């Protein structure tokens with residue numbers, strides 16, 4: 001397999017839900033993403049974007065096909081190795097951000113770094129810089145419940161970037177944001193992609209933002225095609 005940041009080959013996934021007719025969500029999907037490349041994943045609701053992102057981020061396994069991250073084939077690897085790879089190399093921004101409710105915005109960005117071996121000082125400095133980059137310095141001490149949906153979304157983005165992942169997978173990362181804030185998060189993201197060699201796959205319904213990424217792919221009837 002290649003040295004692509006993400007290399008998906010022949011990925012298929014279906015759900016049968018105990019019914020005779022299985023739903024073929026993904027059919028032989030191939031996708032390679034290079035370091036420093038942002039790929040927009042566009043598709044209607046229910047087309048399989050989350051399923052594809054979960055498989056790419058090692059949160060789910062395909063029925064067939066291979067997944068490699070940073071040139072390492074993760075197919076058939078133990079849960080321990082998959083978890084270690086996910087923690088070291090992959091950042092995830094979920095559609096529903098899953099922040100830890102009992103911790104502040106800043107702590108939500110600090111904790112994954114401590115879990116990954118950073119010192120408290122390094123983790124605090126990186127969290128402060130990330131929160132500043134998305135305009136949240138004044139909200140750093142707030143718990144998620146005291147933040148708006150869009151602010152929570154931005155904290156989730158900072159948390160995904162906390163351990164400087166090689167691969168960022170994002171499910172509608174600007175979905176809850178007003179146009180100006182969406183622009184700011186998008187600019188931060190593209191700067192990280194082009195300046196640090198981050199590879200990103202970003203599922204979005206926003207066709208205008210999709211058109212500004214390096215490449216667009218579309219899921220249609222389970223097949224992935226270039227736009």
Ligand SMILES: Nc1ncnc2c1ncn2[C@@H]1O[C@H](COP(=O)(O)OP(=O)(O)OP(=O)(O)O)[C@@H](O)[C@H]1O
Pocket residue numbers: 015016017023025043044045046047048049050051052
């Ligand atoms: N665990 C599951 N069991 C059964 N069916 C599932 C499961 N997860 C997803 N599906 C089905 O697979 C299809 C794709 O779901 P998925 O969540 O990947 O779509 P999506 O493109 O991310 O949608 P949205 O944009 O609405 O979030 C849907 O028809 C969904 O009902």
